[in-house]
Amino acid sequence: MHIHNHIQHGSKMEIHELVPQLILTLPIIMALVIYLCAVILTKRRKKSWRFFRMVLWIGGLSCSLAAISGPIAARSHQDFTSHMLGHLLLGMLAPLLMVLAAPMTLILRTLNVKQARLLSRIIKSNPIRFISNPIVASLLNVSGLWVLYTTSLYQTMQHNALLHSVVHLHVFLAGYFFTAAFIYTDPHPHRTSNLFRSSVLIIALACHGILSKYIYAHPPMGVPVAQAKTGALLMYYGGDAIDLILITIFCYQWFKETRPRTTQVYFKHKE
Template structure:
């Protein structure tokens, strides 16, 4: 590998066949469903399409095919950037794209019934149960970096790719009920969603500081052994310190951005509820007026 630089992120591209196929299918099916809606005269918000295809699937492709993927087993700091994109940015953007709602509006009758059965199943209710989803999201990185799991992903291409998918799925379980607009089980009130987001802030800080202060190298002898063939690599402990700082800083920055998104959603939901209540009161007034008119005559 040539020495890493910011420009290498844009020049050292490669394709992972399995993840590339998943990317193409996910984007293609979403765009096809949007086209189906427009063909029958229905509207679908452009922002949702941009969020899912550009912000979700696009970032997933970038994280798993660009120079980030080329160097993610060479530098722990680069892997950590990839980790944050896959575990936070991709799930949030996909959730804002409302893929479940789009599927329910475009699927034929029988597949739609199957999807509804899955959404109302006990397994779906358990997996999206807010405390469980939060626990999985918080504990998963600890299990990844402080067991032999991460070491195994460095030595196995299959486990490495499965780790990428795992980060997205765990993030989706947590962020879809919190920030998504789909009718999935596990959705809670906006104050509780705000509380769940707040609980992630100390988690990222504590995990990042723990990684920065570790005297044991994550990955064991993997990173020191690479310096024999790539002498440009930094000291593994210094790179691990940088990785912890990236996890801490970027985690808090992305979470604060999510607070803004959640606040905007909360305000919009409040306005929509106020409009529904106004329409309900207007209907009651109209019914009372219609009932009182014969009496006056």
């Protein structure tokens, strides 16, 4: 009877952990299929699409998948360091790679004129304008992390499959909109100045760094001190490494936008 109860309890735990993984894995598979189909359609129409962008998209989806399923996701329920590694993959690295893959540009190339115009109107809409503002995107991203790690939310989501899925979905979407607000690879009708974005970016990255130091000194509810310190160090240095890539790309785009354009004059000779 004891063995039977133990097996039954283990099965419930496996189902409890499997449900959020299935909920979050399905959109990733759909995103992969849609992107690859769009690439195939683009090639059939004899339009170019850079191979490295497809690699970036697959890499971003792979990072997301690693964060929500497999060994990292399994250990993240008991190990805060594994959870923080998943946070870096899902909320920072995956969005960066996927933004660089320019999915909206690819979709616009695939759609017919009528559908493309409809999508363009959606991109230009006020809700998208609001959420793509660098300040709003930074608040959704960084403030959400402060709420997660300074309240009981982190401990609660470990025992609630639906809440667990919602938090992970928010982490990814907030990370994606945050990255897209500073790096312009897709059509962006609500552009802001480089100076404004750089100022907001500095503040947002500073708040992220401060949070990692806060976690080091004040572990989240239910997290052992040793795990909190290791996870905080991973968040600080791992986040800095990804932020460095983001900053480099941002500065490169700023340089390209402001550098003088050289004009070449071609002389035609009459024969």
